[in-house]
Amino acid sequence: MTVTELPTREGETYAEGLARAEQAQAEAEAxxxxxxxxxRRQQLAADKxxxxxxxxxxxxxxxxxxxxxxxxxxxxxEAAAKAKAQKSAxxxxxxxxxxxxVCVVVSLPLQVMAFWDPSAWFLVAAPFVLEGVAWALLKGAxxxxxxxxxxxxYRLGALIQALIAAGINFAHGSETYGIATGIGGALCSVIGPAIWDLHEHGRITKKAGRKALAQRRAEKRxxxxEKARIAKVNKAREASDPEVWERALFLAxxxxxxxPSEKTYRRAWDELHGAEVGSTASIISAKRLARRAVRLAQNGPLDGSQTDTNGQVGSQMNEDGDKPSKGPSKPGEDGRKNNGGTPPVRRPGTTKYAPIARRQMSVEKLRSNSN
Structure with a gap:
């Protein structure tokens, strides 16, 4: 911007106009x-x-x-576990x-031979009836x-039928072929239906959503x-604060x-002590005193020399360490000040007392009063 671009002012010299133009140009540049x-700041903020x-x-x-x-x-x-379970099942x-x-292959012929009689050939159907009834009942189950x-x-009937067939096989097999054959035939008559019944029992358990025996025992234990732990906790609570426990029993x-549940006990404690569980008025008071002592220990007390040489404090404290009373202590003194009529040392703008100075003055006052 030049002088010719600025509006002229009356009585303004060329040098003054030039100076004003430079100033306007500087302000525009600034x-x-x-x-x-x-x-740029806004762009940077937006980028950030x-x-x-x-x-x-x-x-x-x-x-x-x-x-x-x-x-x-x-x-x-879960899919792999499900596939594995299906494969295992x-x-x-x-x-x-x-x-x-296999058991039917062993037990059925023994029963056929036990019932075989040329004069009563129709009895050969009896073994099929005995074995067939057992398996029919299992299918019904x-x-x-x-x-x-x-x-x-159904399962009970199948077991009874299998035991009857086992008795026949044991008697006939032992008499005809020896004790080992009798025992083997009897076991085959029972094992076949029993194994299949175990399979069906597993299906019943799975369908009913029953838990395994080991899991049920673990949960019971x-x-x-947990019941024993709760009993110990309640016993300790009763011994530590009988009044709260009585109130908890009443509320329960x-x-x-x-x-009394945990919520009920907390309610009883709050009603009697007005605080969280484990806290009382005496405990809270002791805690506050302890925290105050820690703060004083961390900040450190001011020694006597520092207190005596501090004109700001000494001018506004009497010999006992108290603030002077309001109003004149002697006739003619100025009672409008807070220092007993003595002209104040502090001036407008004087720095206020530091927090540690205020705490130290309070401590000194407490010490003087206790002495």
């Missing part, structure tokens, strides 16, 4: 620099905000990806069925399980330990609890 700096947002988005994406991977891994593990079913067939009906009577009875 304004431009300020605007540019502000623009965008970078922060990008990082936050990246973290969220990574967290979502980790969660997805975790879910996928869990799903695969199928193998167990085939094994049980194979053992049952299977159907009952699938239909969610009771199956115990854990519940027993009113709320329908056999034993």
């Amino acid at each position: 304004a431009r620099i300020r605007n540019e700096a502000e623009r 905000a965008e970078a922060k947002a990008q990082k936050e988005i990246q973290r969220e994406l990574e967290a979502a990806e980790d969660e997805r991977r975790e879910r996928e891994g869990k799903r695969r593990a 199928e193998a167990w079913r085939k094994s049980a069925l194979g053992i049952a067939v 299977e159907a009952a399980i699938d239909d969610d009906r009771p199956s115990w009577h 854990a519940a027993k330990d 009875a009113a709320l329908g609890e056999l034993v």
